[in-house]
Amino acid sequence: MYQLYVEMLEVMDAAFQDFAAALPKPVRVKHGPGWVFRFKDRDIHHAVVLKLALVQSTLRAALVLLEHGHTPQQAMLQRVIDEANEDILFLVYAVTHDTVTPLHQRYLDAFWAEEFGDANDPTGTHQSRDMVPRQKIRAYLAKIEGKDLDPSRAVQVTKVLSQTYSGFIHGASAHIMETYGGMPLHFHTRGMLNTPRITEYANDLWNYMYRGLCSHAFAAKLFGAQEHFDQLVAHSKRFEAAMGKQYGQAKT
Template identity: 45%
Template sequence: MIESTYEAALKNMSATVHALAKSVPPPQRVPFADSFAYRYVERTVHQALVQKLARYVTTLRGACLLFEYGFVQEQAALQRVLDEIQEDITFLAFGVIFDKMTPLHQTYLEAFYREEFDPRTGEPGNQDRPMIPRKKIRAYIARLEGSNANPSRGVEVARQVSKTYSGYVHAASPQIMDMFGGSPPRFHLGGMKGTERHDEHREDLWNYFYRGILAFAFAAKAFGADKMFEDISYFSANFAKSAGHDYGVKTRGET
């Protein structure tokens, strides 16, 4: 069963998505082949943030379900997805917060909103979606976060984490062999619940909750929702302390 602190975090994240979605022009029904599809026709950065936040919630819920049943390889693959969504949210939010929207942001949004299929026919269209180099997004984030740190170091750490989890996405041998063991040694095809590997991935999951909460705080700030930003910041501090982490952020009632 999912931990109560995780349920509280998911509940708060979901409420944030719905609240912020109400502050942007809503999706419209647009013609698609012989039917319709919902689309954000304005294609703004804030509408992109709402969509990324929504996907973070559902992907995090998926990772929780996989962890619960011991499918930690698959959990790790979803965490690779969460890495990119969290970076995207931070990248877009920082552009608004620091008033530093760049041509890279514009290129990113154009690629993000590009359709995969021709809306007139429903047939595959120009699917050559331009992919923004991940290193450029990480470098942008690191520059704005790096006033008291080495931005290059931050980019390298993010790259190493990404490469490690990519091994789970692409089923690399070292990652696959994490599911081999026991007595007698065998591949654990029904999940690894109750094994040492299961315990190792428990802390991983916590990290993605905490990082997600921080990304939601950045998004709230980008929307100018200062009260929401403050509430999420306090929640993040309490969430950290509930797991024995103290990052120096005061919670309500502390002086």
């Protein structure tokens, strides 16, 4: 299974590198006493590339955590991946299925906002972002995707999944207790290797790897990269077969 995940990540990266190369390179800008890299254009295409970078790098980090048995920390990262995948679809659909709405513009304004008005005075110029509530993003996705489903039900399901992983991030007692067990009974602070949790979380990571692959396929549509889209769909079918799964046919 590990090798399959590595291969899935390489397939994602091949597409991602071409998406990133299609955009003007970031430029160096003055930031406080030093320099940082920033995109000049602050649009949906650039935002999607950044979100894909987040998805792919976080998937790699989750795989490393699984290798070392740190399953609660893997769950924390899966919450990050969940939201990034939602963000990618939210942005892509504005171009491929809908139009750039005021909600999308609000999202982009917050996404591109700098953390500080003046990097030389971070304490005095820290800026609060006008973040779009997660429920509004999910409601938008449900409206676009849920023509044959109950949108309110779809929103509730994703909300429950998000809140479940939120317990790992915020350190709820029931989630911490997942690290307790064994013979003799103890807290597994060095990881959960050689426990049933490893198989459970190895299987769970499949959902995030697959959805990450799907996010890259949606991005291919955004960039008009039909060849990449076809390749990603073909690979997704091959990966499904390797895991004994079969999902719906992606639309071309």
